[in-house]
Amino acid sequence: MGSPPGEPRRIGYLYLLPALLVYGLFLLYPLGRAVHLSLFEWDGISLGKFVGLGNYLEILQDKGLRASFGHALVLIVFYSALPVVIGLALASVLHRAKVRGLGLFRTIIFLPQVVAMVVVAVAWRQIYSPDGLLNDVLRAVGLNGRGWLGDYAFALPAVGVIGTWFETGLVTVLLLAGMARIPRERFEAARLDGANAFREFFAVTLPAVRGEIAVAVTLTVIAALRTFDLVYITTSGGPGTSTSVPSYEVYHRAFELGQVGSAAAIGVCLTVLIFGITFGVNRLADR
Amino acid sequence: MRTSKAERFGNYLLLLVFAVFALTPIVSILVAAVAPDKHLGNFVDAWEIGHFGSYLRMSVLVSVTVVVTSVVLSILSGYAFGTMRFRGSGVLFYLFLVGIMMPTEAIVVPLYFDLRTLGLTDTYWAIALPQVAQSVAFGTFWMRAYFRGSNRSLVEAARLDGAGHWRTLWQVLVPPARPALVTLIVLVFMWTWNEFLIPLVMVTSESLRTAPLGLAFFSGQYTSGFTLLAAGAVIVGTPVVLVYAFLQRHFIAGMLEGAVRE
Numbered sequence: 001m002g003s004p005p006g007e008p009r010r011i012g013y014l015y016l017l018p019a020l021l022v023y024g025l026f027l028l029y030p031l032g033r034a035v036h037l038s039l040f041e042w043d044g045i046s047l048g049k050f051v052g053l054g055n056y057l058e059i060l061q062d063k064g065l066r067a068s069f070g071h072a073l074v075l076i077v078f079y080s081a082l083p084v085v086i087g088l089a090l091a092s093v094l095h096r097a098k099v100r101g102l103g104l105f106r107t108i109i110f111l112p113q114v115v116a117m118v119v120v121a122v123a124w125r126q127i128y129s130p131d132g133l134l135n136d137v138l139r140a141v142g143l144n145g146r147g148w149l150g151d152y153a154f155a156l157p158a159v160g161v162i163g164t165w166f167e168t169g170l171v172t173v174l175l176l177a178g179m180a181r182i183p184r185e186r187f188e189a190a191r192l193d194g195a196n197a198f199r200e201f202f203a204v205t206l207p208a209v210r211g212e213i214a215v216a217v218t219l220t221v222i223a224a225l226r227t228f229d230l231v232y233i234t235t236s237g238g239p240g241t242s243t244s245v246p247s248y249e250v251y252h253r254a255f256e257l258g259q260v261g262s263a264a265a266i267g268v269c270l271t272v273l274i275f276g277i278t279f280g281v282n283r284l285a286d287r
Numbered sequence: 288m289r290t291s292k293a294e295r296f297g298n299y300l301l302l303l304v305f306a307v308f309a310l311t312p313i314v315s316i317l318v319a320a321v322a323p324d325k326h327l328g329n330f331v332d333a334w335e336i337g338h339f340g341s342y343l344r345m346s347v348l349v350s351v352t353v354v355v356t357s358v359v360l361s362i363l364s365g366y367a368f369g370t371m372r373f374r375g376s377g378v379l380f381y382l383f384l385v386g387i388m389m390p391t392e393a394i395v396v397p398l399y400f401d402l403r404t405l406g407l408t409d410t411y412w413a414i415a416l417p418q419v420a421q422s423v424a425f426g427t428f429w430m431r432a433y434f435r436g437s438n439r440s441l442v443e444a445a446r447l448d449g450a451g452h453w454r455t456l457w458q459v460l461v462p463p464a465r466p467a468l469v470t471l472i473v474l475v476f477m478w479t480w481n482e483f484l485i486p487l488v489m490v491t492s493e494s495l496r497t498a499p500l501g502l503a504f505f506s507g508q509y510t511s512g513f514t515l516l517a518a519g520a521v522i523v524g525t526p527v528v529l530v531y532a533f534l535q536r537h538f539i540a541g542m543l544e545g546a547v548r549e
Contacts, residue, residue, distance in 0.1 A: 015363045019364035023382075028382065037400075093301060102302075115527070120312065122516060126517075165308065168309075255488060271389060271393040274388055
């Protein structure tokens with residue numbers, strides 16, 4: 001393959017032009033402007049004041065902002081680590097089992113990925129509410145319920161569980177697709193060598209789906225870092241600031257507090273973080 | 288591979304537990320929407336009291352614009368990247384890749400203030416155009432991969448028959464690209480329909496609210512009882528779920544292959 005078919009054609013620029021125009025005006029230029037804005041202290045109305053890297057220093061020093069990045073780390077555990085572990089277990093069992101109805105199951109557990117996050121948030125807010133489904137179940141087995149999303153200790157994990165709920169299906173389907181590509185002889189060879197299910201998993205399955213795990217980790221970590229709609233609707237960062245995350249801080253600062261420069265700086269940091277994670281994880285997987 | 292009865296039972300139990308976990312929130316909202324006494328009347332109420340008719344219309348308008356514009360632009364740019372050689376094509380392509388990874392959070396702040404300066408905030412364009420730009424980034428990547436892998440001899444045969452590059456694209460390359468295009472259309476539709484941050488920031492008029500945005504406001508204002516809110520949520524969520532149900536094979540493959548974007 002190598003080079004694309006077709007002789008050199010300068011006409012290519014013409015085909016590119018419309019896409020590049022929209023893309024440049026509404027994505028690349030704003031990205032540059034975000035970096036520019038992040039160097040100012042600006043309330044969105046009056047004249048801005050140049051502060052250099054001040055807004056970035058603030059991210060390192062401000063306790064509340066540092067905490068919001070810490071919350072994002074907690075969400076990564078729920079959005080990424082848990083779904084990958086559950087997905088690996090689920091997919092490897094299902095891959096070996098050859099069960100009926102696997103297609104339907106795949107369709108069902110993938111479903112949370114396609115439902116609008118606002119709808120997801122509304123549904124889960126009801127489940128977590130003091131008279132919601134979760135407390136009903138807990139009371140039925142004799143335990144005490146609580147207002148999960150209004151609880152300082154439980155609000156962040158409660159938001160995290162929603163992440164586990166919608167990412168597990170994506171990860172499982174991704175891993176199932178990867179496992180389907182493993183040649184059967186490799187499992188048979190492992191069997192002949194006397195491997196049990198666990199040995200087989202670590203020796204055959206896990207190495208073969210390294211690429212899929214990398215994609216799953218990249219996607220879910222990015223999703224965790226971009227938890228805006230869910231937080232906005234379930235908790236608005238509360239109670240207190242216990243569920244505030246960087247993407248929520250971007251919105252909160254720019255459009256509610258009038259700290260536009262600081263919001264832009266957080267946005268730039270998120271972008272750098274996402275680029276770094278994407279390259280880092282893919283590097284690791286390629287090795 | 289033989290499996291014991293106990294193992295088979297265990298497998299089905301596992302499937303069941305996770306299927307229930309995945310479905311519970313969705314089913315609970317469906318049940319709440321048709322209960323208790325008014326059943327389907329709740330949807331009528333939500334439609335009227337919650338203005339969901341107007342929100343849906345806006346969402347359809349925005350989604351159609353974004354899907355049509357970005358798919359056409361992506362076909363053109365993907366064709367250029369996939370079949371032609373020109374100076375700087377490598378660098379330009381990497382530029383598009385940046386847009387795939389870019390979080391909306393980073394651009395929404397400068398976009399709002401620059402569009403406000405131009406007097407474009409609180410218009411339909413402020414919702415649609417940024418999303419066209421995001422979708423074009425992914426679409427270019429997607430269509431380039433397709434056109435690169437497409438049959439080269441077909442292109443050469445068309446050229447021998449005297450077809451120009453424009454006709455080669457639309458009459459030779461695009462028709463067999465239907466599966467790839469369907470996936471792209473469905474993905475862009477889903478992303479656009481479900482987008483929340485851009486409409487939230489760009490629009491203040493109620494008449495310009497998209498369905499998810501309308502639902503968010505409705506859930507903030509209408510607090511007496513969950514029934515109407517649930518009905519509204521079902522109205523907002525259903526279009527994409529229907530598309531998913533019909534095209535789920537494409538959809539899942541597309542989500543997985545388009546893994547890079549979100």
